Every structure is written in structure tokens, then in C-alpha cells.
Amino acid sequence: MNIDGIPTRTLRARPDQRAFDIIDQTRLPHALHWVRVATLEEAAHAIRSMQVRGAPLIGATAAYGLALALDFEASDRRLAEAAALLRSTRPTAVNLHWALARMEAVLAPLPPAARAAAAWAEAAAIADEDVAQNAAIGAHGLALWREQLVPRGDTLHIMTHCNAGWLATVDGGTALAPVYAAHDAGLPVHVWASETRPRNQGLLTAWELDQHGVPCTLVADNAAGLLMRNGQVDAVIVGADRIAANGDVANKIGTYLKALAAADNGIPFYVAAPRSTIDFACADGAHIPIESRDGDEVRLVHGLDSRGVPSALRQLPAGGDVANPAFDVTPGWLVKGIITERGSCPASREGLLSLYPEEARA
Numbered sequence: 001m002n003i004d005g006i007p008t009r010t011l012r013a014r015p016d017q018r019a020f021d022i023i024d025q026t027r028l029p030h031a032l033h034w035v036r037v038a039t040l041e042e043a044a045h046a047i048r049s050m051q052v053r054g055a056p057l058i059g060a061t062a063a064y065g066l067a068l069a070l071d072f073e074a075s076d077r078r079l080a081e082a083a084a085l086l087r088s089t090r091p092t093a094v095n096l097h098w099a100l101a102r103m104e105a106v107l108a109p110l111p112p113a114a115r116a117a118a119a120w121a122e123a124a125a126i127a128d129e130d131v132a133q134n135a136a137i138g139a140h141g142l143a144l145w146r147e148q149l150v151p152r153g154d155t156l157h158i159m160t161h162c163n164a165g166w167l168a169t170v171d172g173g174t175a176l177a178p179v180y181a182a183h184d185a186g187l188p189v190h191v192w193a194s195e196t197r198p199r200n201q202g203l204l205t206a207w208e209l210d211q212h213g214v215p216c217t218l219v220a221d222n223a224a225g226l227l228m229r230n231g232q233v234d235a236v237i238v239g240a241d242r243i244a245a246n247g248d249v250a251n252k253i254g255t256y257l258k259a260l261a262a263a264d265n266g267i268p269f270y271v272a273a274p275r276s277t278i279d280f281a282c283a284d285g286a287h288i289p290i291e292s293r294d295g296d297e298v299r300l301v302h303g304l305d306s307r308g309v310p311s312a313l314r315q316l317p318a319g320g321d322v323a324n325p326a327f328d329v330t331p332g333w334l335v336k337g338i339i340t341e342r343g344s345c346p347a348s349r350e351g352l353l354s355l356y357p358e359e360a361r362a
Contacts, residue, residue, distance in 0.1 A: 001166040001173070001180070002212050003032065009171045010057055011127060013064060015120045018071050020064045024051045025167060029207035030304055037061075040069035040082050047089040047096070050199070054168020055241045055277055056134075059095030060127045062086045066103050067119035074115035079107060091289045092250055092327050094242040098276045099126055127170045133274040133341035134172030141178025141237070141272060141339045142185060148268070149234050155188040157234045159224060162196045162252035163204040164239025164272065174239040174272040176205070178339070183214045191216040192233060194224055196252055198297045198324065221254055225261040236262045237339075240273040247332030247347030248285030253325055259334040268336035271347065275340060278352060280359045285329035298322040 001008065012021040012034075019038040026049065027033045035051060037043050043065025046052050052061045069082035083100045090096055106122045107115045149156055164175035173180065182189045193205040193216055202218055209216040219227065227233050236258055242250040249255070249271050262269040282288060299320055305311040316322065335347035345351035353360050 001171060001208065004211070009127075009131075010052070010167055011060055011064070011170055013120070013124060013127070015067075015124075018068065020068075022046055022052050022061065023167070025053055025204065026051055027310070028167070029203050030310065037065070038068065040065055040085065043068060044085050044089050047086070053201070054163065055093040055095040055239070056130050056169040056174065056274060057167075058090060058093050059099035059276060060123070060130055060170050062089075062096050063099045063103050063123035063126045064120075066100065066107075067116070067123045070107070070116045070119050074107075074112040074119075076108070076112075079104065079115070090291060092241045092291045094279045094282075095274075095276045102126065130170040130274065130276075131172055134166075134169055134174060134177045136341035137174055137272050137274065137339055138172060138177030138181035140341075140343050141270070142181040142187075144270075144337070144339065144344055145178060145182060145187075145235070155190050156182060157190050157192065157232055159192040159194070159227065159233045159236045159258070160205060161194050161202075161221075161224075161236075161238050161255050161258050163201040163208075165205055165208045167204050167208050168239060174274065174277075175237045175270075176209070177272060178237065179209075179214060180212060183212070189214065192224070192227060193218050194221045194254070194258075195219070196254060197221055199252075200302075201252065224258050228261050228265040228267055233262075233265075233267055235268045235270060237270040237272055240271050240277050241327060242282065242288050243271070243273055243278045243338065243347075243352075244282045244284045244288060245278075245280045245352065246284045246349050247335060247338065247351060248288070249330045249332070249335060249338075249347070250285065250288045250290070250327045251330065253328050256328040256330045256334075259330045263334050269330075269334060270337050270339055270344075271330075271335055272339040275342075275356065278340075278356070280352075280356075285331060288327075288329055290328070291326040293324045293326050295320075295322040295324055298324050 332347035
């Protein structure tokens with residue numbers, strides 16, 4: 001995707017320097033700031049603190065973090081300890097665990113002397129595959145919209161929640177990939193992006209869409225139902241942090257409410273995600289761990305003060321009791337379809353296995 005017209009990925013590997021660079025997403029949309037990550041601990045911090053966020057990008061960051069960990073010591077113990085540290089950073093996004101399991105499967109059989117180079121190569125493969133898969137998601141989503149929504153000839157009004165664009169991946173995005181595909185194909189498209197409090201990640205959606213020239217309107221989370229009821233939304237599409245084997249979807253808190261509003265108004269609700277987000281070992285949404293984050297994310301609001309200086313404004317006393325679940329689960333029956341790199345399918349076990357039949361034999 002583009003920043004000021006320049007094609008850009010969210011993660012830049014520097015294997016010759018034994019480091020990689022990331023966009024510090026905690027500073028967006030007010031400042032574009034790149035951070036150098038050169039140690040395992042820095043990679044773990046980047047994931048935990050949400051300098052990087054979005055399930056696919058978390059997975060790629062973890063893969064490169066493991067490569068960093070093995071640069072100077074690649075023993076079995078170091079491999080296991082590094083993977084355990086990275087796994088502990090975020091519990092809900094299954095791409096994190098998928099990427100680490102894939103790295104371990106490649107690295108564990110190798111002699112320690114061969115592991116560092118192999119780790120960098122495998123991390124790069126994970127990143128490149130993410131880009132290719134997101135491009136395929138975009139193509140499949142565009143085909144779906146051409147078939148179901150575009151024949152009217154009007155502007156396509158799409159609502160999304162949280163940020164599942166290129167900032168949440170290595171490049172291309174998941175839920176926004178069909179939006180970019182439509183825009184680049186010349187189809188008139190407009191996005192309703194909700195704030196997604198308390199992390200306000202809708203601001204990131206608005207920022208990146210503006211960078212790419214896609215019309216977008218940021219709205220308060222609670223405005224979604226009214227917009228749907230007034231006929232101003234043609235479809236809702238979101239990403240996912242984990243999809244259970246039965247088609248239940250874990251995504252940023254507030255997704256479930258949008259799915260309910262969409263169902264009440266007869267609006268199709270889609271989920272876009274690559275294979276690495278589907279957890280065939282997780283039977284249903286009730287078995288997905290839901291991350292509970294620090295209460296200060298609710299108590300404090302971050303932004304720029306009147307002088308343009310980054311500041312935090314306290315809304316509640318420091319001891320004020322708050323609940324801050326990071327995700328909720330949308331049952332598969334509320335989902336019109338899941339769009340993956342292999343195509344779209346119903347949000348059910350049968351639907352997912354129709355795209356991934358090899359999992360039935362696993």
C-alpha cells in the first residue's frame with residue numbers, strides 16, 4: 001500500500017544488520033515513526049504494547065523475533081525459551097501461535113549452526129506469503145461484491161470495525177483488501193470506519209485509506225446501528241484474530257454488536273482472514289481465550305494537546321473500576337461468509353473444510 005504515494009510494507013527486514021524495522025502504531029495517526037527492533041525482548045515488547053497489531057502482522061513479527069533470538073545462540077533451550085516468551089505476549093490472535101509453531105517445525109530438526117540463517121529465511125517466507133494471501137483475499141472479495149452488490153451501479157458503502165488493513169498485516173490487509181481491490185479497479189467505494197474504542201484503531205483505518213485515496217468517514221462506534229437502519233451501509237466486513245473450527249469469529253470488541261445490527265437490517269456481514277487465522281483445533285467460540293487488557297486504556301485518552309504535543313487525558317480516577325476485554329466472539333450464524341485466500345465459504349465447519357479439505361484428514 002502507499003504512504004505519500006510510496007509503496008510501503010509495515011515490516012522491513014534487515015537480516016544483514018540482524019534487525020527489522022516496524023511502524024510504531026501507537027503513534028499513529030499523529031506521527032509516522034519507524035522503530036528498529038534488534039532483540040528478542042524488543043520484539044516481544046512491540047507485540048505486547050501494540051506497536052504492531054493485527055493478527056497477521058503479529059505472526060510475522062513473532063517469526064522475525066525468533067530469528068533475532070537465534071542469531072547468537074541457537075540451542076534447543078534458546079529456541080524453546082524464545083518461542084515461549086513470544087507466545088506469552090498476546091493470547092487471542094492465533095496467527096502468533098501458528099507462526100511460532102511453523103518456525104519451530106522448520107528449525108528444531110536442524111543442527112544449531114544452521115538455525116539462524118534458516119530462521120531469517122522462514123520468517124521472510126511467512127511475510128511474503130501474507131502479502132500474497134491478502135492479494136488473493138482482495139480478489140475473491142471483489143468478485144463477491146461484483147456478484148452481489150455492485151450491479152446497482154451506485155457507490156459501494158462498506159462498514160468495517162477495528163483496523164484490518166495493511167497496517168494489520170505485512171501488506172494489503174484482510175478486511176480492507178477487497179476495498180482496495182474495488183478502489184483500484186475503478187469501482188466507487190466509500191468506507192464507514194468506527195472508532196473502535198478504547199484503542200481507537202478506526203483512526204488507523206481512516207489514516208491508511210486516506211493515504212491510498214479511498215473515501216472514508218470515521219464514525220462513533222454507537223452510530224453503526226443508525227447508519228445501517230437508514231440504508232447507508234451495503235455490507236459490513238471485518239478481520240479476525242481467531243476463527244474457530246465451527247465458524248465462530250473472535251475479533252476486536254464491538255464486532256458482535258455490528259453483526260447483530262447487520263442481521264437485523266438484512267445487511268451481509270463478512271469476515272476476511274487467511275488460513276493462519278483459522279484454528280481447526282478450537283471447536284467453537286466458547287474455547288477462544290479473550291484477552292483482558294490494562295484498565296488505563298479506558299481511563300486515559302491519548303492524542304495531541306493544543307500545542308500539538310502527544311498527551312494523555314484522564315477520564316476516570318486512577319482507581320476507577322473498569323473492564324477492558326479486547327475481543328468478543330461473533331457466532332458463525334451471523335456471518336454471511338468467510339473470505340480467505342482460497343475463496344469464500346459459509347461460516348461453518350463444513351464451509352471451512354470445503355476450502356481446506358486437508359484439515360479433515362489432519
